Amino acid sequence: MNSCIATVAQMDGSHIVTVEGIQNGSDLSPVQKAMRECHGSQCGFCTPGFVMALSGALEHHRALDEKTACNYLTGNLCRCTGYQPIIQAAIQAKAQDSHSVSKRYSKPAGIVDLLNHQKRSLKLVSEKATFFAPVLLEEALQFVAENSGVRVMGAATDIGVQLNKGKPLPQFLLSLHLISSLYEVEQLPDRFTIGARVTLSQLRRKIGKNQTEFARFLDLFASPQIKNVATLVGNIATGSPIGDTLPFLLVSEGEVCVAKWDLKRKEIVRRTIPFEKLYLGYRKLALEAGEVITHVTFKNPTQDEHLRIYKVSQRKDLDISTVSGAFNFKIQTSGKQKKIGQAKIALGGVAATPIRLSAIESQLTGKEITPELLSETALQIGQFVQPLSDLRGTAEYRRVLAQNLFKKYSLEVLSE
Ligand SMILES: Cc1cc2nc3c(=O)[nH]c(=O)nc-3n(C[C@H](O)[C@H](O)[C@H](O)COP(=O)(O)OP(=O)(O)OC[C@H]3O[C@@H](n4cnc5c(N)ncnc54)[C@H](O)[C@@H]3O)c2cc1C
The missing domain is CATH 1.10.150.120 ([2Fe-2S]-binding domain)
Structure with a gap:
C-alpha cells in the first residue's frame, strides 16, 4: 500500500x-x-x-x-x-x-493479540477532529445520525490525496474497517453483491471466472498498491465522472444498498438505489442525510450479452481516464443476419456525471447490424455527448474519443 x-x-x-x-x-x-x-x-x-x-x-x-x-x-x-x-x-x-x-513476523501470539484488538471499537478524539472506527454497523450509523458532516472513509486513497494537498481535516471521520459484515462477497448465479470494505484486489480475485471482462479491466485500474486497499464502494461514492468502474456498473444493472439510523424508531433503515438514479450532478449522489453505502450489486453478463469496457488515458497504467465507456449488447443471429436484441451504452468523462445513452440504445433495439447503422450510431454518439474541456482533453477530443470507443466495440464485437 x-x-x-x-x-x-x-x-x-x-x-x-x-x-x-x-x-x-x-x-x-x-x-x-x-x-x-x-x-x-x-x-x-x-x-x-x-x-x-x-x-x-x-x-x-x-x-x-x-x-x-x-x-x-x-x-x-x-x-x-x-x-x-x-x-x-x-x-x-x-x-x-x-x-x-x-x-x-507472523507469531501466533501476536496475531491473536491483533485479532482481539480488531474486536473493539476505536475512538480518537482531539481538539481538531474525532475519528471513530466501530465494530458494528449500528454504531457507525448512529455516529453519522448524531453528528453533522461526518466523512465516511473507505481506504482513503481519495481522501488521503486531498488531505495531502492541504484540504482541511473533516471534524468527524468514520472508518468502516472494523465492521466485518462489510467485507462480504455474495455470489449468486447471476450477480455479485460486494461489501463496502471489499478491496479492488479482492474483488478482482473473486469475480475472475464470471466477470472476465470486468476483471481484465480492473488490471488497468491504478496500481497494485492502490488496489490492495481501495474499495469499489469508494470509487462509486467519490462520484467522479471519470471513476473507472462506473460505466460498467451502469450497463450491468448496478445498484447500491444504503443504510441509515432512524433516530425515532431506533433501528436501521435500508434502501436500494439503482445506478441510473445515483448521480444527481457533479460528485453529487442521491444519498439522504445519514445514509452510508453498505454494499453494491451488479449482474453478470449472460451468454448472449457482449460486454466490453474501455478506458482512454494519457498513459496505459496508473492514469486517470480522459474518456471511458462500457458497451453491453445482446445479439440475435439468424443465418447471416445479426440483430441487436438489447443495447446498453455508458460513458464516463463526457458530462458532469457518468451517463447512459438511453435514447440511442432504444433506437438500436431490434435493428439489423449493418455498416451504415454502425457509422450512423457513432455519429449520433458524438452529437449527443456534451463534454467539457479541461487539462486532460478538449471537448472536441472527448467527443471524438466517445465515437471511437463505439467504433472499437463495433469492430471487436458487432462486425465479427
Ligand atoms: C495513485 C492513484 C491512482 C488511482 N487510479 C485510479 C484509477 O485508475 N481509476 C479510478 O477510477 N480511480 C483511481 N484512483 C482513485 C481512488 O483510488 C478510487 O476512487 C478508489 O476506488 C477509492 O476507494 P477508497 O476506498 O480509497 O475511497 P475513499 O478515499 O475512502 O473514499 C472516497 C469517497 O467516498 C466516500 N465513501 C467511501 N466509502 C463510503 C461509504 N461506504 N458510504 C458513503 N460514502 C463513502 C468518502 O467519504 C469519500 O468521499 C486513484 C487514486 C490514486 C491515489
Whole structure:
C-alpha cells in the first residue's frame, strides 16, 4: 500500500513492516541484495518503495518474470537509475523463506493479540477532529445520525490525496474497517453483491471466472498498491465522472444498498438505489442525510450479452481516464443476419456525471447490424455527448474519443 496517503488511525490493529524491517540481522533481503548488485538504487526517494513493492511481490511468487515484476512496480516511479536495472534486480531476486515477511513476523501470539484488538471499537478524539472506527454497523450509523458532516472513509486513497494537498481535516471521520459484515462477497448465479470494505484486489480475485471482462479491466485500474486497499464502494461514492468502474456498473444493472439510523424508531433503515438514479450532478449522489453505502450489486453478463469496457488515458497504467465507456449488447443471429436484441451504452468523462445513452440504445433495439447503422450510431454518439474541456482533453477530443470507443466495440464485437 502507499503509506503517503494512509492515515495512522486506520492502521490500528495492524502490524506494520517498513523497509527497515526486511533485512534479517546483517543479511540483506534478496531484493535489497539484487537492487545493489544490479545498480538499481541511487537516490533515497524511490528506492525504499521499489524494495517494498518487490518484497511484496516475493511474498506471492518464488521468482518474478519481467511482466509480473512490471505489474507490481506500476505505482513506483524512478527518475534516477531508469527502470532497466530495477527490472533486472526484480528478475534476479528469488524468494527465501528466511526473508519472507509473513513467515518471519507472523507469531501466533501476536496475531491473536491483533485479532482481539480488531474486536473493539476505536475512538480518537482531539481538539481538531474525532475519528471513530466501530465494530458494528449500528454504531457507525448512529455516529453519522448524531453528528453533522461526518466523512465516511473507505481506504482513503481519495481522501488521503486531498488531505495531502492541504484540504482541511473533516471534524468527524468514520472508518468502516472494523465492521466485518462489510467485507462480504455474495455470489449468486447471476450477480455479485460486494461489501463496502471489499478491496479492488479482492474483488478482482473473486469475480475472475464470471466477470472476465470486468476483471481484465480492473488490471488497468491504478496500481497494485492502490488496489490492495481501495474499495469499489469508494470509487462509486467519490462520484467522479471519470471513476473507472462506473460505466460498467451502469450497463450491468448496478445498484447500491444504503443504510441509515432512524433516530425515532431506533433501528436501521435500508434502501436500494439503482445506478441510473445515483448521480444527481457533479460528485453529487442521491444519498439522504445519514445514509452510508453498505454494499453494491451488479449482474453478470449472460451468454448472449457482449460486454466490453474501455478506458482512454494519457498513459496505459496508473492514469486517470480522459474518456471511458462500457458497451453491453445482446445479439440475435439468424443465418447471416445479426440483430441487436438489447443495447446498453455508458460513458464516463463526457458530462458532469457518468451517463447512459438511453435514447440511442432504444433506437438500436431490434435493428439489423449493418455498416451504415454502425457509422450512423457513432455519429449520433458524438452529437449527443456534451463534454467539457479541461487539462486532460478538449471537448472536441472527448467527443471524438466517445465515437471511437463505439467504433472499437463495433469492430471487436458487432462486425465479427
Ligand atoms: C495513485 C492513484 C491512482 C488511482 N487510479 C485510479 C484509477 O485508475 N481509476 C479510478 O477510477 N480511480 C483511481 N484512483 C482513485 C481512488 O483510488 C478510487 O476512487 C478508489 O476506488 C477509492 O476507494 P477508497 O476506498 O480509497 O475511497 P475513499 O478515499 O475512502 O473514499 C472516497 C469517497 O467516498 C466516500 N465513501 C467511501 N466509502 C463510503 C461509504 N461506504 N458510504 C458513503 N460514502 C463513502 C468518502 O467519504 C469519500 O468521499 C486513484 C487514486 C490514486 C491515489
